[in-house]
Amino acid sequence: xxxxxxxxxxxxxxxxxxxxxxxxxxxxxxxxxxxxxxxxxxxxxxxxxxxxxxxxxxxxxxxxxxxxxxxxxxxxxxxxxxxxxxxxxxxxxxxxxxxxxxxxxxxxxxxxxxxxxxxxxxxxxxxxxxxxxxxxxxxxxxxxxxxxxxxxxxxxxxxxxxxxxxxxxxxxxxxxxxxxxxxxxxxxxxxxxxxxxxxxxxxxxxxxxxxxxxxxxxxxxxxxxxxxxxxxxxxxxxxxxxxxxxxxxxxxxxxxxxxxxxxxxxxxxxxxxxxxxxxxxxxxxxxxxxxxxxxxxxxxxxxxxxxxxxxxxxxxxxxxxxxxxxxxxxxxxx
Numbered sequence: 001x002x003x004x005x006x007x008x009x010x011x012x013x014x015x016x017x018x019x020x021x022x023x024x025x026x027x028x029x030x031x032x033x034x035x036x037x038x039x040x041x042x043x044x045x046x047x048x049x050x051x052x053x054x055x056x057x058x059x060x061x062x063x064x065x066x067x068x069x070x071x072x073x074x075x076x077x078x079x080x081x082x083x084x085x086x087x088x089x090x091x092x093x094x095x096x097x098x099x100x101x102x103x104x105x106x107x108x109x110x111x112x113x114x115x116x117x118x119x120x121x122x123x124x125x126x127x128x129x130x131x132x133x134x135x136x137x138x139x140x141x142x143x144x145x146x147x148x149x150x151x152x153x154x155x156x157x158x159x160x161x162x163x164x165x166x167x168x169x170x171x172x173x174x175x176x177x178x179x180x181x182x183x184x185x186x187x188x189x190x191x192x193x194x195x196x197x198x199x200x201x202x203x204x205x206x207x208x209x210x211x212x213x214x215x216x217x218x219x220x221x222x223x224x225x226x227x228x229x230x231x232x233x234x235x236x237x238x239x240x241x242x243x244x245x246x247x248x249x250x251x252x253x254x255x256x257x258x259x260x261x262x263x264x265x266x267x268x269x270x271x272x273x274x275x276x277x278x279x280x281x282x283x284x285x286x287x288x289x290x291x292x293x294x295x296x297x298x299x300x301x302x303x304x305x306x307x308x309x310x311x312x313x314x315x316x317x318x319x320x321x322x323x324x325x326x327x328x329x330x331x332x333x334x
Contacts (some may be wrong), residue, residue: 031066031214032248034090035079038069043278044147044240045069047271054263063256065090084140085275086247091188092147095238096177104135107322109238110310111183112303117151120273122238123326131322133265142249144264147240153233155218157203158212161231163298164188164305173199173211179313186305203227219282224291233302
């Protein structure tokens, strides 16, 4: 179990205080809590609301879910800890906070693992995805579904990226993640871990030369205003994860558990449709603003540099088998 920080401990106490105030009440006597760090308008939040409605319909209203977006119940790490402890019933999180805790969740984050979004979706909908979701249970979570997070690409202040040589000398902001640091270094750049809220000013001041993210985040953060060159490296296509607290799960009947799984799966195509529309709209907005979108990226040249990264992070037989299964899939080449 993740170690609670002070804020997480306070949030946990508050969550359990709420549960205690409902002494004697079961899950059916209160609304279940679902947490998301993204704002109200984000596709994952819309998907959680769809999931809540679907679950209410499937259970005749006996299971109700209240959705708390915008980190109302804490950061991703906080809500992950609370879900493990049973203080929150559902959590939608990025796979990054799970990577150290659950090695299997690291596999979809490996750079240049997926050939396309279609390949990623086929893998996560198939046996590799089911194995990854199942791995959450031993850590107090029930993996329910994968949500979309799109393809991440490099954007820079003034340099087009077509091949590894173009990355030389560039300071590229990354998440605080050993994997992402290793990835950027392997691509030929200089990785600079930095808080997301500092990226815009970091590019203005020349502290960094660029960053990496998907189209919706690139547009909504306004990073395109100071980094107007977006090169389609599509280096990572890691999905998000919807999970349920195992403590809450164990209090449901088998029929209710099946309803939860069915509602979660029904929310996936709904979320993907919204996400795809948002990607198209975000790309239109930045294109209209004059962003130079570099299409002719030699992804094979970057991919050829990733074997040491895969060896370092997919370093057990279980993880290597997952990687091989995903790479060997014939589906999802579109």
